[in-house]
Amino acid sequence: AQTVTQSQPEMSVQEAETVTLSCTYDTSESDYYLFWYKQPPSRQMILVIRQEAYKQQNATENRFSVNFQKAAKSFSLKISDSQLGDAAMYFCAYRTYNNNDMRFGAGTRLTVKP
């Protein structure tokens, strides 16, 4: 079974600095999707960024970028120029092309210090 591991239960960053959240996953599949979701105190799950495994180029969305290492099964999220509004729980998730079961990590709580 596929598993997703987020080894950092909590992280903190100074406003305007850069922080990297770690995620590793276990799979025998070659084709899959990876996602980072943000969950602010409102509880709403918000998609931050996605990466298709067949693409070698790392995905980027404004201040958010990923470091996708397929061979190492690693998918970290980098947040640049951190803002107070970035404070939230961040979940890494994995899904294959043919399976509807999206697997989530346990989450990393990010605190942004002013």
Add this chain to the structure above:
Amino acid sequence: DAGITQSPRYKITETGRQVTLMCHQTWSHSYMFWYRQDLGHGLRLIYYSAAADITDKGEVPDGYVVSRSKTENFPLTLESATRSQTSVYFCASNPDRVQRQYEQYFGPGTRLTVT
């Protein structure tokens, strides 16, 4: 407004009672999902549906029942609630995979407390 809604947002019920959580989406997405979120576990899939009248079990289906008579609705029923089912429940949807859109869109969640 278009989107995915859940009701109620908060629910307190007693052990042994039946409770139904509602989910409604206006996108006509084929796929719908129910997750529960517990501290230390992230989100875990309870049930999903690929279309009306097609449902299947996820990772933690025991104690739950789903139905999908209409594409836009996907209710989740706890037939006899237990304290271990105290959790936050999320409904999600995504379009048919043929469109290669694999990210899921989530509702606002329902916080359920079983006393």
